[in-house]
Amino acid sequence: MPSSLSGKRILLGISAGIAAYKSAQLARLLTQAGAEVRVVMTEGAQAFITPLTLQALTGEPVRTSLLDPEAEAGMGHIELARWADLVLVAPATADLMARLATGQADDLLTTLCLASRADKVMAPAMNQAMWRHPATQRNASQLTADGWRLLGPASGDQACGDIGPGRMLEPEAILEALAAPTQTAEVHPADGLHVVITAGPTREPLDPVRYLSNHSSGKMGYALAAAAAALGARVTLISGPVALATPEGVERLDVETAREMHDAAQRLAGECDLFIGCAAVADYRAETPAEHKIKKREGEEGLTLTLVKNPDIIAEVAARADRPFVVGFAAETRDLEAYARDKLTRKGLDMIVANDVSAAGLGFGADDNAALLLWRDGEGEGGESLPPQSKATLARAVIERALACRRARAAH
Numbered sequence: 001m002p003s004s005l006s007g008k009r010i011l012l013g014i015s016a017g018i019a020a021y022k023s024a025q026l027a028r029l030l031t032q033a034g035a036e037v038r039v040v041m042t043e044g045a046q047a048f049i050t051p052l053t054l055q056a057l058t059g060e061p062v063r064t065s066l067l068d069p070e071a072e073a074g075m076g077h078i079e080l081a082r083w084a085d086l087v088l089v090a091p092a093t094a095d096l097m098a099r100l101a102t103g104q105a106d107d108l109l110t111t112l113c114l115a116s117r118a119d120k121v122m123a124p125a126m127n128q129a130m131w132r133h134p135a136t137q138r139n140a141s142q143l144t145a146d147g148w149r150l151l152g153p154a155s156g157d158q159a160c161g162d163i164g165p166g167r168m169l170e171p172e173a174i175l176e177a178l179a180a181p182t183q184t185a186e187v188h189p190a191d192g193l194h195v196v197i198t199a200g201p202t203r204e205p206l207d208p209v210r211y212l213s214n215h216s217s218g219k220m221g222y223a224l225a226a227a228a229a230a231l232g233a234r235v236t237l238i239s240g241p242v243a244l245a246t247p248e249g250v251e252r253l254d255v256e257t258a259r260e261m262h263d264a265a266q267r268l269a270g271e272c273d274l275f276i277g278c279a280a281v282a283d284y285r286a287e288t289p290a291e292h293k294i295k296k297r298e299g300e301e302g303l304t305l306t307l308v309k310n311p312d313i314i315a316e317v318a319a320r321a322d323r324p325f326v327v328g329f330a331a332e333t334r335d336l337e338a339y340a341r342d343k344l345t346r347k348g349l350d351m352i353v354a355n356d357v358s359a360a361g362l363g364f365g366a367d368d369n370a371a372l373l374l375w376r377d378g379e380g381e382g383g384e385s386l387p388p389q390s391k392a393t394l395a396r397a398v399i400e401r402a403l404a405c406r407r408a409r410a411a412h
Contacts, residue, residue, distance in 0.1 A: 006034030011084035016044025019091035019125035019168035026171035066108040081115035091125030101139035128164030145248035188232030198279035200240030207290035215364040216280035218242030223395035258310035277314035318348040330354040351375035377408040
């Protein structure tokens, strides 16, 4: 077993999901790896697996109640919170994630999570529809911003008969993730870096009440901003008009038109380390927006608009002499890889994230996405295909890949 967990004090929290049966094997693997494990179970978790099972596997009494007179005589929950080097919640249900995201402390497990300064990791487990729900995705983003590390969920067959994302990672995969050298060697790989991200649509006025725009919700760009901040970066988010809350620790600049976004991007491009153009910027704008509302006239069967090109924000950033590492996005409906490779080369980008917005349940407005990553760094060209997953999970993978490529380029 991995020796990096030897002697580590791990508080294993188990919440009320069918995946709790996996927690017994996880506790066994952690103790075999040399960790000292103590278990805390929610009331609902005990309906799926008994405390006696976990006590037999860890050799330690299992805590189940915040109001245990014997344990609390000496403020036992605070001592337990101080004892832990790592808090691991597996499984983490949608309900537990919601309570932790809003800072509730209404049972022993949530109280310990708030009271502990230890590193915190959770393995989500729930029905695929619950995982995909906007509320759960908001909670996942908030927990990431608060410092939680989310492992999974995996996709596949579920106990309810559904198929999709929401399965708790297998105990062996969780153990491997916890024992990985990067867990302690590089907790915040973006420390000291300034990341600038564009997100959302732009609006190009036709008259005082109408505009040209697109279906972008801004969710992917906001997920990228949250992930970059969680990895230690100083993040500036240049946002078109969206109905989203600003991620924790992110500076937000609101813009409306492509030219406003262009001006903000140019101001910041020379002072940032990583620039990510995720916004769905309108390619064209009205040559001369009408001063007053355009009226429908009797006898006229159509309306002719004269459009002119908007500036190419990502290409201009990539062309700067003082350019940062530049990541672009390509939203396509066909020939995904061919168009992405062409854009990567034609616009002089370092990396591109391409996704098929015509795929059902992915892309614009959805909470999940899939992507093809292509890059050029000091070691040559590379590529990676990321399967459908939450935008929060995908965003972290994109940021981590961009940071790795930037380091490889700097090394050469």
